[in-house]
Amino acid sequence: MSKLASLAVAVFLAFAVAPAASQTLTYSWPTNVGPLNPHLYAPNQMFAQASVYEPLVKYRADGTIAPWLATAWTVSADGRTYDFTLRPGVTFSDGTPFDAAAVKANFDAILANRARHDWLDLTRQIDRTEIAGPLAFRLVLKHPHDPTLRELALPRPFRFVSPAAMGEGGTTAAGLKAPVGTGPWRLVATRLGVSDTFAANPSYWGGKPGFERLVVKVIPDPNTRAIALQTGEIDLVYGAAGQIPSEAFLRLRAQAPAFSAAVSTPLATRVLALNSARSPTDDPAVRLAINRAVDKDTLVRTVLDGIEPRADFLFAPSVPDADLGLAPxxxxxxxxxxxxxxxxxxxxxxxxxxxGGRALAVELDFVGTNAQQKAIAEVIQADLARIGIAVRLVGEEESAILARQKDGRFGLIFGETWGPPYDPASFLSAMRAPSHADYQAQKGLPDKAGIDAAITAALAATDPAERKRLTAKVLTALHETAVYLPISHAVAIEVHRSTVAGVAFGATLNEIPFAGMHPASATAGR
Known part of the structure; x- marks a missing residue:
C-alpha cells in the first residue's frame, strides 16, 4: 500500500472511531468527577453519579414520585413494607441483567456500611430486604418512615451498580471494580486534573442520549470557566450560580443568539452555619447580632446581581411544612x-x-475557588466590622472545607440546604449526624437533644398534622437560637452556546439532564 493510501485509511479510521465534534457536549467542573462509586461520597461528584446510576423511583419537579427502574409499588397498611415491581428488559451497561437479585445485592452492599450512611434515616430504618420474584423486590422497615420514596430517589446512596462490578469488598472504596450502571452514560476515560469523558450507553432502556460523548473539563476557577464558554472551549455552564461570576452570567445572557441563558426557580437556601459550641458564637447574643447586622438586600443586589432572592429562614415558605409565619x-x-x-x-x-479579655473575633470559612462565596464573605466581613465583630476570612479547597464541616473547626461556614427532594425531611434527619456542619453548629444548643428527638418523631409520624407540628417545633427552635444566617435562596443557572439545544433544568440541584441535550443542528429532526 502506498504512503498516500495509508494516510487515507488512517484518516478514514480516525473519523470512523471518533465522534464528530458536533456529537460531543463539553461541560466543566472544578474537579475530576471521582471514581463514581454510587454508594460513597466525596470525591464522587453527585451530578456524575446521577448520570451513570439510576434509582427505583424518580423525583419530579412538582414534588411527586414517578416510576423509574421500578414501574409500580405498594405500601402495606402499617407503612413498613414496600413491594416494588421492577422494569423488565433493563440491563447494566456491561450486559448484566437488572433484576431483583441485583437490587438486593446493592442494598446489601449499602447496608454492609450502614454507619457511613447514618445521616440518612432510611438506612437505619431498614429491617430487611427480600427477593419476592425475578422482578419483585421487597423492602421491610423497622418503623414507618414518611420520606422513604423521596430518599430512594436521591442521587446517592440508593442507586444500582452492576453486581459483576462488585469485588470482594462489595462497594467499599476498595471493592468496586468499575463504575457500571444502568444510566444513559458510561465513564470511559479520566485524565487527572484535565477531564473526564463519558460515552452514551448504547443499551440504555430510556433511549439514546442526544450526544455521543460528554466531556467534563476540569476548570477550578469560575472566571476561567466563563472565558472557556465564551471562546468555545466548553459548550455549557450549568449548576449553582457560583459556577461563573454573576456579572459574567448577565453579560453572556445579553449576547443572544450566540448564547442562551436561564435561571431556575429557587431550589435551596444558601446559609452560614454559626457554631454554637465554639466561642464567641456560643453566645446567643452574638449569633442574633450577626443575623441583625448583615444587609442581605444590598448583598443580593450587589454581589448576586439580583439573581438569587433574599432568604430570611432556613427553608423557603414553599418547602413542605416550612411556612410557619415566623418573624424575620x-x-x-x-x-x-x-x-x-x-x-x-x-x-x-x-x-x-x-x-473578659477576649476579642469578639470569628473565622469565616469558604471554598477558595468559589468566587461567589468569597464575595459574600467579604460583604459579611465589612457588615460585622461595623458593629465591632472582627471576621477573619479563610478560603480553602473544597475537601478542607468539608473536613471543617465534619469536625466543627469553624466559627461561621458556608452551607446550603439540599433542595428537593431532601428538604425538609432528609436535611433535618442529617442534623443528627456528627459528620455534618449542621450537627456541629447545633451541638452547643441547650436543647440539642430535644431538637433531635423532635426530628426523629417527625420522620416516623404517619399523621401529616403531627409531622407538621413536630417540624414546626424544630424550625422554630433553630430560628430563635439564630444558629443559621440565611442569605439567599440558591438557584441553578445555565448558559449554553447556540450549538446546543434541549437544555432544561432538572428537578433537583444535583442532577443535570445531559441526556436530553442534543446538537442544535439536530433540532429540526426531533
Whole structure:
C-alpha cells in the first residue's frame, strides 16, 4: 500500500472511531468527577453519579414520585413494607441483567456500611430486604418512615451498580471494580486534573442520549470557566450560580443568539452555619447580632446581581411544612449593637469589641475557588466590622472545607440546604449526624437533644398534622437560637452556546439532564 493510501485509511479510521465534534457536549467542573462509586461520597461528584446510576423511583419537579427502574409499588397498611415491581428488559451497561437479585445485592452492599450512611434515616430504618420474584423486590422497615420514596430517589446512596462490578469488598472504596450502571452514560476515560469523558450507553432502556460523548473539563476557577464558554472551549455552564461570576452570567445572557441563558426557580437556601459550641458564637447574643447586622438586600443586589432572592429562614415558605409565619430577624445594626452591649461585649479603641479579655473575633470559612462565596464573605466581613465583630476570612479547597464541616473547626461556614427532594425531611434527619456542619453548629444548643428527638418523631409520624407540628417545633427552635444566617435562596443557572439545544433544568440541584441535550443542528429532526 502506498504512503498516500495509508494516510487515507488512517484518516478514514480516525473519523470512523471518533465522534464528530458536533456529537460531543463539553461541560466543566472544578474537579475530576471521582471514581463514581454510587454508594460513597466525596470525591464522587453527585451530578456524575446521577448520570451513570439510576434509582427505583424518580423525583419530579412538582414534588411527586414517578416510576423509574421500578414501574409500580405498594405500601402495606402499617407503612413498613414496600413491594416494588421492577422494569423488565433493563440491563447494566456491561450486559448484566437488572433484576431483583441485583437490587438486593446493592442494598446489601449499602447496608454492609450502614454507619457511613447514618445521616440518612432510611438506612437505619431498614429491617430487611427480600427477593419476592425475578422482578419483585421487597423492602421491610423497622418503623414507618414518611420520606422513604423521596430518599430512594436521591442521587446517592440508593442507586444500582452492576453486581459483576462488585469485588470482594462489595462497594467499599476498595471493592468496586468499575463504575457500571444502568444510566444513559458510561465513564470511559479520566485524565487527572484535565477531564473526564463519558460515552452514551448504547443499551440504555430510556433511549439514546442526544450526544455521543460528554466531556467534563476540569476548570477550578469560575472566571476561567466563563472565558472557556465564551471562546468555545466548553459548550455549557450549568449548576449553582457560583459556577461563573454573576456579572459574567448577565453579560453572556445579553449576547443572544450566540448564547442562551436561564435561571431556575429557587431550589435551596444558601446559609452560614454559626457554631454554637465554639466561642464567641456560643453566645446567643452574638449569633442574633450577626443575623441583625448583615444587609442581605444590598448583598443580593450587589454581589448576586439580583439573581438569587433574599432568604430570611432556613427553608423557603414553599418547602413542605416550612411556612410557619415566623418573624424575620431583619436588618437592624442598631439592635445588633444593643444586643452586644447587653451581653457585655464592649467596644475597644481598635473598633473590635471584647469581653473578659477576649476579642469578639470569628473565622469565616469558604471554598477558595468559589468566587461567589468569597464575595459574600467579604460583604459579611465589612457588615460585622461595623458593629465591632472582627471576621477573619479563610478560603480553602473544597475537601478542607468539608473536613471543617465534619469536625466543627469553624466559627461561621458556608452551607446550603439540599433542595428537593431532601428538604425538609432528609436535611433535618442529617442534623443528627456528627459528620455534618449542621450537627456541629447545633451541638452547643441547650436543647440539642430535644431538637433531635423532635426530628426523629417527625420522620416516623404517619399523621401529616403531627409531622407538621413536630417540624414546626424544630424550625422554630433553630430560628430563635439564630444558629443559621440565611442569605439567599440558591438557584441553578445555565448558559449554553447556540450549538446546543434541549437544555432544561432538572428537578433537583444535583442532577443535570445531559441526556436530553442534543446538537442544535439536530433540532429540526426531533
Amino acid at each position: 430577624h431583619g436588618f437592624d445594626p442598631a439592635a445588633a449593637e444593643t444586643l452586644l452591649d447587653a451581653a457585655g461585649w464592649v467596644q475597644q479603641a481598635d473598633g473590635v469589641r471584647a469581653k
